[in-house]
Amino acid sequence: MALQICPKCKENSFTWFINGKTYLTSWSCFNCDYEAKQTVSDELVCENCEEKTKVKLKDRESEYWWCSNCNTTSEV
Numbered sequence: 293m294a295l296q297i298c299p300k301c302k303e304n305s306f307t308w309f310i311n312g313k314t315y316l317t318s319w320s321c322f323n324c325d326y327e328a329k330q331t332v333s334d335e336l337v338c339e340n341c342e343e344k345t346k347v348k349l350k351d352r353e354s355e356y357w358w359c360s361n362c363n364t365t366s367e368v
Contacts, residue, residue, distance in 0.1 A: 297363040299349070299356075300326040319349060327351065340364050 298306040301324035308319045308330070317330035328349040338346040338359040345361035348368065357366045 296360050298323060298326055299328075299358050299363070299365050300324055302363075317347075331355065338362060338364070 294307075295304050296306040297304055298321040301321060303321070303323040305323035306319060306321045306326075308317050310316070311318050317333070318327065319330065320327045328351040330347050331350045332348040335344050336346040336357075337344050338361060341359060341362035341364075343359070343361040346357055346359045349356060349358050355368045357368060358364070
Protein backbone atom coordinates (compact mmCIF):
# COMPACT_ATOMS: atom_id res chain seq x y z
CA MET A 293 0.00 0.00 0.00
CA ALA A 294 1.91 3.02 -1.31
CA LEU A 295 1.39 6.55 -0.07
CA GLN A 296 -0.38 8.97 -2.39
CA ILE A 297 -0.49 12.76 -2.67
CA CYS A 298 -3.23 14.09 -0.36
CA PRO A 299 -5.90 16.05 -2.27
CA LYS A 300 -6.06 18.59 0.60
CA CYS A 301 -2.51 19.28 1.81
CA LYS A 302 -0.66 17.97 -1.30
CA GLU A 303 1.83 15.98 0.83
CA ASN A 304 2.82 12.40 0.08
CA SER A 305 0.95 11.05 3.12
CA PHE A 306 -2.45 9.81 1.87
CA THR A 307 -3.25 6.11 2.29
CA TRP A 308 -6.25 3.79 2.41
CA PHE A 309 -7.73 0.94 4.41
CA ILE A 310 -10.87 -1.17 4.15
CA ASN A 311 -13.41 -0.51 6.89
CA GLY A 312 -14.35 -3.85 8.46
CA LYS A 313 -17.95 -2.85 9.22
CA THR A 314 -18.98 -1.25 5.93
CA TYR A 315 -16.34 -2.73 3.59
CA LEU A 316 -15.88 0.73 2.10
CA THR A 317 -12.41 1.99 1.34
CA SER A 318 -11.44 4.83 3.67
CA TRP A 319 -8.65 7.25 2.85
CA SER A 320 -6.74 9.27 5.42
CA CYS A 321 -3.78 11.64 5.49
CA PHE A 322 -1.04 11.29 8.10
CA ASN A 323 0.01 14.92 7.59
CA CYS A 324 -3.24 16.93 7.83
CA ASP A 325 -5.67 14.30 9.25
CA TYR A 326 -7.94 14.66 6.21
CA GLU A 327 -10.36 11.73 5.79
CA ALA A 328 -12.60 10.64 2.92
CA LYS A 329 -14.59 7.56 1.96
CA GLN A 330 -14.38 5.99 -1.47
CA THR A 331 -18.01 5.79 -2.64
CA VAL A 332 -17.49 3.77 -5.81
CA SER A 333 -15.57 0.50 -5.65
CA ASP A 334 -14.59 0.49 -9.34
CA GLU A 335 -11.88 2.75 -10.68
CA LEU A 336 -12.55 4.77 -13.83
CA VAL A 337 -10.25 5.95 -16.57
CA CYS A 338 -8.99 9.47 -15.85
CA GLU A 339 -9.51 11.96 -18.67
CA ASN A 340 -6.27 13.72 -17.76
CA CYS A 341 -3.73 10.86 -17.64
CA GLU A 342 -5.79 8.11 -19.33
CA GLU A 343 -5.05 5.62 -16.53
CA LYS A 344 -7.72 3.58 -14.70
CA THR A 345 -7.00 5.26 -11.36
CA LYS A 346 -9.92 7.64 -10.85
CA VAL A 347 -12.23 7.12 -7.84
CA LYS A 348 -15.08 9.03 -6.23
CA LEU A 349 -14.31 10.31 -2.72
CA LYS A 350 -16.70 11.84 -0.21
CA ASP A 351 -15.70 13.83 2.86
CA ARG A 352 -17.75 15.86 5.35
CA GLU A 353 -18.03 18.81 2.98
CA SER A 354 -18.06 17.52 -0.59
CA GLU A 355 -17.98 14.64 -3.03
CA TYR A 356 -15.50 14.66 -5.91
CA TRP A 357 -13.50 12.56 -8.35
CA TRP A 358 -9.81 12.02 -7.56
CA CYS A 359 -7.12 10.37 -9.66
CA SER A 360 -4.40 8.66 -7.64
CA ASN A 361 -2.06 8.61 -10.64
CA CYS A 362 -1.98 12.28 -11.64
CA ASN A 363 -3.46 13.67 -8.37
CA THR A 364 -6.17 15.71 -10.06
CA THR A 365 -9.61 16.32 -8.65
CA SER A 366 -12.85 17.23 -10.39
CA GLU A 367 -16.42 17.93 -9.35
CA VAL A 368 -19.02 15.18 -9.42
